[in-house]
Every structure is written in structure tokens, then in C-alpha cells.
Amino acid sequence: MSETAPRPTLEAVAARAGVSRATVSRVVNGGDGVREPLVERVRRAVEELGYVPNQAARSLVTRRHDAIAVVVAEPETRVFADPFFALQLRGISKELTAHDNQLVLLLTEGRDDHARVGRYLAGGHVDGALVFSLHLDDPLPGLIQRAGIPTVFGGRPGWRDGTGEEVVYVDSDNRGGARDAVRHLVGLGRSRVAHITGALDQTSAVDRLEGYRDVIGDVDARLVVEGDFTPAGGERAMRELLDRCPDVDAVFAANDLTASGALRVLREHGRRAPDDVAVIGFDDMLPIAEQTDPPLTTIRQDIEEMGRLMARLLLKGAGDAMSGVVLPTTLVRRASA
Amino acid sequence: MSETAPRPTLEAVAARAGVSRATVSRVVNGGDGVREPLVERVRRAVEELGYVPNQAARSLVTRRHDAIAVVVAEPETRVFADPFFALQLRGISKELTAHDNQLVLLLTEGRDDHARVGRYLAGGHVDGALVFSLHLDDPLPGLIQRAGIPTVFGGRPGWRDGTGEEVVYVDSDNRGGARDAVRHLVGLGRSRVAHITGALDQTSAVDRLEGYRDVIGDVDARLVVEGDFTPAGGERAMRELLDRCPDVDAVFAANDLTASGALRVLREHGRRAPDDVAVIGFDDMLPIAEQTDPPLTTIRQDIEEMGRLMARLLLKGAGDAMSGVVLPTTLVRRASA
DNA sequence: GGCGGGAGTGAGAGCGCTCTCGGGATGACG
DNA sequence: CGTCATCCCGAGAGCGCTCTCACTCCCGCC
Secondary structure, three states: OOOOOOOOOHHHHHHHHOOOHHHHHHHHOOOOOOOHHHHHHHHHHHHHHOOOOOHHHHHHHHOOOOEEEEEEOHHHHHHHOOHHHHHHHHHHHHHHHHOOOEEEEEEOOOHHHHHHHHHHHHOOOOOEEEEEOOEOOOOHHHHHHHHOOOEEEEOOOOOOOOOOOOOOEEEEOHHHHHHHHHHHHHHOOOOOEEEEOOOOOEHHHHHHHHHHHHHHOOOOHHHEEOOOOOHHHHHHHHHHHHHHOOOOOEEEEOOHHHHHHHHHHHHHOOOOOOOOOEEEOOEOOOOHHHHOOOOOEEEEEOHHHHHHHHHHHHHOOOOOOOOEEEEOEEEEOOOOO | OOOOOOOOOHHHHHHHHOOOHHHHHHHHOOOOOOOHHHHHHHHHHHHHHOOOOOHHHHHHHHOOOOEEEEEEOHHHHHHHOOHHHHHHHHHHHHHHHHOOOEEEEEEOOOHHHHHHHHHHHHOOOOOEEEEEOOEOOOOHHHHHHHHOOOEEEEOOOOOOOOOOOOOOEEEEOHHHHHHHHHHHHHHOOOOOEEEEOOOOOEHHHHHHHHHHHHHHOOOOHHHEEOOOOOHHHHHHHHHHHHHHOOOOOEEEEOOHHHHHHHHHHHHHOOOOOOOOOEEEOOEOOOOHHHHOOOOOEEEEEOHHHHHHHHHHHHHHOOOOOOOEEEEOEEEEOOOOO
């Protein structure tokens, strides 16, 4: 196999520059307290030898790794398979890179993996963790909490930890966004505004439902149908809705995928959007939202910023003073409502 | 901040089990050459103390990291933002996990990042790299090659390296899949089969075009329009196509996104699919392919398996005997062709 | 001109682990 | 019963780095 050439050590650089290891170390780590000529000499030696610090040796003594783990629980692989998570990851990556941190990606696949992830995090391989696990009953967050490393959650977790401390998380304003969506529909003069929920074991779905309730007030139970964030779920729910309430004139779908399914069923039934039934989604997930017929009016969240913020909070060692950070959403008007 | 309790060391385990560090080490690393009763005692001590090996200390001496990097070049973030890459990542993750390796994700953002990634890989932080960089002119592969660590590419790179060695890569059978697609259209009795290409600076697009050519033989140049793998590109190309060749009766689109754009334009122009114009895509990218109207006939590739295979090749230290591995594709019939 | 103090540098002690090597116990065999 | 090979196990030497601590200068000050 490829025989890697022996990489130069601190020692080698020190010898070449005619100084001690300690001095080289100082220069490599910022150069404070070393006189300029020496700094220069060391820099040159580093350059000439192509010296790169051995991270393992460094971590061994500093107990820092300049690496954080991103944990994605299996149920989220659906989320993961859409642009949502990818964007978040990108935001995370940018922020970490800016602070010279590495991103270790942990995807879990079932129960066994939970233990594995727990062990890994407790094993002190990373300085912190960003965790995506939005399900109410997920044991993963508990495990991670117990691992005792700084953690920031993506999305509001469905519980508070036992110690009474608040959990640190970043979420978008699901409830507020939902309110905006429903208000928009109401503002269009619609009086029979339905809601197709997301999977209600996820906090985002619960929060969006709350937002809907905030605006509608006295909710006609028949106008709320449970979906699951998928197009198929949207179709099923829309059918049920048309069946139960033929006079429905607006639908707030829990996300764009759901909305796309709803739109398809409406078309099947000869209902025009937005003329007969106005439809609004959530996420502004491209290309879905732009590809529907008609293009989807929806609520946009700044997903990349969410990721970036999560990383920033983690690196800053937040968690003392704060609990949750909620990012605003904006209404994107297209044709469907 | 969270004061992490001092984690137990090998030494501690050894003391508790009443053996030497060396013996504990042996047990922890497989337990060969240690008598059963001792193994048992050490296991128990490990259990009781909750001992987890310090990876940094281990790496320092073994020079192995049990970690590999996944490098995604910026131009691929488009790819990354669709399910394609996510699935590949999942395959990679599964395979790595099965071999107790960690996944370090490096997303590059522009030129500066190339240098950073090069330095990182050359820095000996990981045991190998999986690289996604499908553009013909990308400098990244060269950089990585120079870093001198085992590498497997995702998708056929657009060059051979200077040393004359073949590059190791995993790709799906773009050319063969394209042939199947076009043959299917021809088998439907279509005689004016057009092709909307992908971005031709990517090998996958080039290969799919080749497959088209393989079947059509004497290609009418007007029937080939350049696209860019996006719905918008598909729309543009389809318009041009209808303009140039009103008699077109079938379209092989370079991917599903392109096909979705083409379908939309056909609908606009009152052409029915598949009756007037049969359309076939590539990727079988869900939910796109299922959401088009009509649902899209397309070429499926086993994306997760690609990822898994890449990881397997890398861990096995392939690269001696082999160059590229090409995975088969299958035709998925839906309604559009 | 001696002296205290601050700043710059080097020596050395580990960080927690693996791995070689040698010694002691054990079993096979003559 | 002696000899030798075999098998286990422990001692100890690092892996490459950081960081403390002591030492040396060189300044300013009385």
C-alpha cells in the first residue's frame, strides 16, 4: 500500500530552526511571547519541512479535539434525505470550518446504534455534539445528556432533562410561522381553513398545529386531519378532508411535501387552487415548492442559518445562560394561496 | 461549563483487575493470547469502571485513526442538496460503522477550502478519503492525490492521474443505463428520440450522452440539447427542442429533475405524455419521480450501495488491483414512457 | 552600580496507549 | 527426571505534543 513518508515532528522543526521544542510549539500555536526573529526562523523551518502538527499527540495532552459530532437519529433520515438537513449541515460545516473544527457525522440506524453513539460521545472523542432527534419518545437525547458533553439540539426536543436545567436548542419559529400562514389564508377571505398536520410525535408538527389553533381560535375538529409530512400522507388527509368538509376553502399543510400531495388530490377532484381551495405549505423546500402545480405559497425558514447558529452556540460554550433560540420565518407568496 | 469527570485509564483498569497495562490492552483489542479467567477479570473491570479507550493516545502510537474523510466539493452541493448524496452518505456511514470507523465530513466552499482540505488530508488525521468531485476541471482530486492517502472517488473522475496509475472510483453504469432508457423509447416505437443532456462538464452527463449515441447511432444533432440537471434547464431545453423539432416523439432526459421540467413544458404546449411525447428520466430520485405528472419512467441506480461499496473499497485498501467499479442500473416503468 | 522584575527561552515531565522483549511457568518429549 | 519449545504475562520504552517551571537576560530604578 501507499507507504506514507515519515512526517516531520516538532523536534525536527526545532532542530532545523535551532530552538527548543517548546518555542516551536509556541510559534505554531499563535506565537505569543516569542521574539520576532525567532518566530520568523521557526516559520521558515515549518514551511521548509512541511510540518503539520500531529493532532493525536496534541489531543492527548490538551484533551481537546477540535471536533464535534453531528448526530442524526434514524427517524430523521427521512428529513435527512431532503434538502432540509443538507442545508443545515452546510451551515454547520461553514461555522465549524471557520473555527478550525472538524465535523464527525454519526448516523444512527436502530437501537444498537444508540448505544454505540452514546459510547462514542462519552468516550471523549469530540468536544461537543449537535443532535437532531425531534421525536418525542427518542431515548437518544437522554443518552447524550448522560454522556456529559456539551450538546445543542436541532429543533426543540420533546422533553426537559431531569436535572432541571434547560436544554439548549435551535429551532425555527414553527408556531409563529404557522400563525402567519393561517393569517394569510384568513386574510384571503377564507372562512373554512383546514390544517393537515405533520407527524404529531415531532415537536415541529405540534408547534405548527398550535400556531393554527392560535389564529383559528374555535377550531372545528373536522378541519384538522393528521398527516405525516409525506406526499402520500397529504393525499390521504386531503381526501378525508374533502369527504368530511366539502366546503373547505383553504388548507394549511404542515410542510411542502404534504401540500404537494394535497394539491394533487384537489386537482383530481376538480378543485382549482387557489380559486376553490387555497393551499399553503411550510419549509419552502426547493425544488418541491417551485415544482408543484400551481407553485406553492409557503413559509420559509433559514435553514442554513439554523445550522450555523447551532454550531456557534456549541463552540461558544453556551448552555449556561440560555435554553432555546428560535429563528424567524417568512411568508413566500407564489400561486397556490 | 460541564466539568467532565476524569475518565478511567488503562492503568486504572489494570490495577482493578490486578494485571498489567499490557494485558488489559490485549483484552481490549481482541483478547488474543490471554487466558480466559484473566480476560474475564479484565472485562469486568472495564465494565465496572466504564472504561473507554482514549483514541488520541491510541492513534499516537498506532498511527491509525479509524476515521475516514468524506470530501464533497462545492459544485456538488447541488447534488448534496438532493436525496442522491444523502443516500450515498448513508451507505458510507453504514459500512464505516460496521468497521468501527468514523466519518469526518468535509464540505468545501470555494478555492481557499481546497487548500484547507488538502492540508487536512495530508495532515494524517484520517486513514483515507472518499471524494465526490465529478467536474472535469476540479483541482481537488489532484490535491488529494498529492496528499498521499488512500482515496476512492464517487463517480468517474474526469482524468487519470499523472503517475499512470488508475484512479479508484465507484460509479453507476451511466452509459449502460442511458442505453436501456433509449432502447426502451425505441421499443415503444418512437422514431424521433431526443436527449436533453446534463451539465457536460460532469462525467455522468457525458456518459449518458454516450449511451444515447450508442443506441441511436446516426444522431440528428437537432435532437440533442444541452441541459444542466435542473428543472429550469429541462424547461429551457424542452422549449428549444419543440421549436427545432416539432415532430419529436420521445425524450431521454439526463436526470429526473430535467425530466420534470420537460414534462411541464410539454403540458404547457398541450402535448400529452406519453401519448404524444414519451419521457424518461434518470436517477429514480424520490420523491421527484413519483410526483411528476404523469409519474416518471426512469433509470434507477442503487445509490446507497454505491456509498457502501466506496467505503468497503477504501477500508479494504483496494487501489492496488483495481480502478473503477461500475454498478448496474435498472429501468423503472411508471407512466411517462 | 547593584537589584528587583518582567520577558523570553529551554529542560523535562508527562498525556494514555501499544508493542517489543524477556522471564517464568507449563507441557511435551526423550 | 532433564531439556527445550510454547505460551502468557509484565516491564518499560516510546509515540509527538503541551505546559509548567526554572533559568537567563536585559531593562529600569533607587
